[in-house]
Amino acid sequence: MTTLAISKHRHVSRKASLFTESVIREMTREALKHGAVNLSQGFPDFPAPEDIKRAAVQAIGDDLNQYAITWGARDFREAIARKSKWYLGLDIDPETELTVTCGSTEGMIAAMMATVDPGEEVVVFEPFYENYAPDAILSDARPRYVPLRSPDWNFEREELRGAFNSKTKAIIICNPNNPTGKVFTHGEMEFIAELCREFDALCFTDEIYEHIIYPRQGAEIQHISMAQIDGMRERTVIVNSMSKTYSVTGWRVGYCIAPPEITSGIRKVHDFLTVGAAAPLQAAGAYALSLPPEYYDRLQAEYRARRDLLLPVLANAGFETFTPDGAYYIMTDISAFGFADDVEFTRHLIQEVGVACVPGSSFYSIPERGAQQVRFCFCKKDETPELAAERLGTLRSRI
Numbered sequence: 001m002t003t004l005a006i007s008k009h010r011h012v013s014r015k016a017s018l019f020t021e022s023v024i025r026e027m028t029r030e031a032l033k034h035g036a037v038n039l040s041q042g043f044p045d046f047p048a049p050e051d052i053k054r055a056a057v058q059a060i061g062d063d064l065n066q067y068a069i070t071w072g073a074r075d076f077r078e079a080i081a082r083k084s085k086w087y088l089g090l091d092i093d094p095e096t097e098l099t100v101t102c103g104s105t106e107g108m109i110a111a112m113m114a115t116v117d118p119g120e121e122v123v124v125f126e127p128f129y130e131n132y133a134p135d136a137i138l139s140d141a142r143p144r145y146v147p148l149r150s151p152d153w154n155f156e157r158e159e160l161r162g163a164f165n166s167k168t169k170a171i172i173i174c175n176p177n178n179p180t181g182k183v184f185t186h187g188e189m190e191f192i193a194e195l196c197r198e199f200d201a202l203c204f205t206d207e208i209y210e211h212i213i214y215p216r217q218g219a220e221i222q223h224i225s226m227a228q229i230d231g232m233r234e235r236t237v238i239v240n241s242m243s244k245t246y247s248v249t250g251w252r253v254g255y256c257i258a259p260p261e262i263t264s265g266i267r268k269v270h271d272f273l274t275v276g277a278a279a280p281l282q283a284a285g286a287y288a289l290s291l292p293p294e295y296y297d298r299l300q301a302e303y304r305a306r307r308d309l310l311l312p313v314l315a316n317a318g319f320e321t322f323t324p325d326g327a328y329y330i331m332t333d334i335s336a337f338g339f340a341d342d343v344e345f346t347r348h349l350i351q352e353v354g355v356a357c358v359p360g361s362s363f364y365s366i367p368e369r370g371a372q373q374v375r376f377c378f379c380k381k382d383e384t385p386e387l388a389a390e391r392l393g394t395l396r397s398r399i
Contacts, residue, residue: 019134023362027346031356036349037388039310039376040356042178042328043249046381052246055287059280068279071267072100072255076282079289080255086293087210088225090233096260099267100282102274104208104241104254105131110273111204111237111256112139112170114265120169122204125155127331127363127370129178129206141169145365150331151322153182157191164195170202171195173226176209179363179375180331181324183213185220193229202262203236208254209327211245211296212303221325227257234259237266242281244328244379245299246288251281303328303379310378310385317392328379331360334372337395341371349374354391 027040038045047053071077077094084092092098101107108131116122118140124132126145136143144163148155164171171192175184184192196203205226215221227236241254254277256266270276307323310330314321320333339345342359350356360373378385 015137018137022130024130024358027350027356027358030350034350034354036351036354036356037384037391038356039378039380039384039388040358042244042377042379044247044379045384046247048247049288052248052284052288056251056280056284059283062283064280064283066279068100068276068282070271070276072098072277073279073282073286075286076100076289077255079286080257083289084257088228090225090227090257092257093260097257097263099256099258099263099270100277101254101256101270102277103243103252104206104239106252106270106274107239107241107254107256108132108172108204108206109135109138110266110269111239111258111262112136112141114269115202115237115262116141116169119167121165121167122169123160123163123171123201125173125177126365127179127360127373128172129174130362132172132174133365142167143365144168147369148177148180148182150180150333153177153180153322155188160192161195164199164201166199168199168201170204172204172206174206174208175226176213176223176324176326178206178209178327179329179358179360180322181327181329183221183326184224186224189224189226189229193226193232196235197231201235203232204239205236206239208239208241208244210240211299212328213300213326214304214307214324216325219325223326237262242285242288245296246285247379248281251278251284253277253281253285306378306380306382306385309382310376310388313385313389313392314376316389317395328377330376330378332374332376334374342374346374349395353394355388 024041031038077098081092081094084090112135116139120141121144122136122141123144125148133143146160146163203226210223213223227233238257243249311321318336322331334345342361346359358375360370361367364370
């Protein structure tokens with residue numbers, strides 16, 4: 001997130017002057033402009049599952065085209081509750097603990113606006129998904145950053161403890177993590193939970209990549225929700241979406257799971273932000289969330305294959321790669337190429353090489369911290385990284 005000087009224009013708010021538009025989405029526009037292979041923004045270039053699309057078409061044909069209940073159609077909320085019981089072991093009341101939102105993007109900002117008061121602080125792991133810092137600013141909160149350090153993207157426990165204080169309202173966790181692919185261990189989650197209980201803080205947990213993980217021998221790689229940790233059910237807001245698990249990022253159907261009092265606040269904010277998510281797509285969501293476990297096993301296997309296809313492509317081109325344990329991104333180090341910074345490198349890669357990625361500085365509060373990093377995504381059909389491999393061959397000459 002590039003920080004700007006506060007605007008002097010009287011018609012532009014101070015808040016809007018403190019952050020830029022999305023760099024990730026900008027990279028997609030640049031890719032389209034220059035005909036580059038788009039390995040920047042995290043959306044699939046392959047079709048969504050046919051049966052899920054048919055369910056949406058059927059819902060439109062059945063005339064489910066008017067407003068759903070503001071906080072979500074009952075059948076969709078019930079499907080979310082059933083899946084949460086099956087996958088997380090959590091008993092969720094769909095009437096009092098669920099809010100359907102316009103994607104997880106709205107879910108996060110609605111949750112923060114419903115719970116955070118001006119002057120309170122929100123702890124954010126860095127590098128972070130670029131929405132989190134603007135979400136804190138728009139909620140009148142002060143973000144406090146704690147680094148995740150490569151190559152394993154671990155945090156120092158004393159550093160994290162030092163970020164908590166009497167003003168701490170919440171911590172944001174993205175697990176599995178975007179952009180690093182880190183999957184937090186049970187021990188790390190327990191430590192974070194201990195701090196939340198000690199300082200009476202909430203946890204906003206973004207679990208949009210919950211099913212995209214890559215277990216490996218000798219490592220603890222499994223999805224853990226903060227709401228599963230003892231004493232955290234009543235102070236956790238789970239933010240999730242259909243986007244990544246069902247390959248429908250353009251549908252913008254997400255949800256928040258939270259205790260009843262917090263849910264009541266989220267629903268009020270959501271009501272006046274967007275009124276409600278698309279009714280026919282919620283009907284399709286009710287079908288999608290009822291798919292059997294085999295669907296998620298296949299999803300995981302397919303993404304592992306895509307990861308293992310792109311990793312050697314990047315390594316052969318000269319990038320230092322950090323192998324992700326989850327999500328569908330690869331963070332890389334570009335120091336070997338000799339560019340002044342990630343922005344100059346990304347511009348060259350798009351305009352001269354024909355491949356788009358995301359500059360690492362967009363994931364940091366101070367851009368210099370990510371000045372020699374870029375992020376690639378691999379939620380693509382095989383032909384896409386294969387074409388990228390052909391084009392990236394020219395980079396070797398710079399090493």
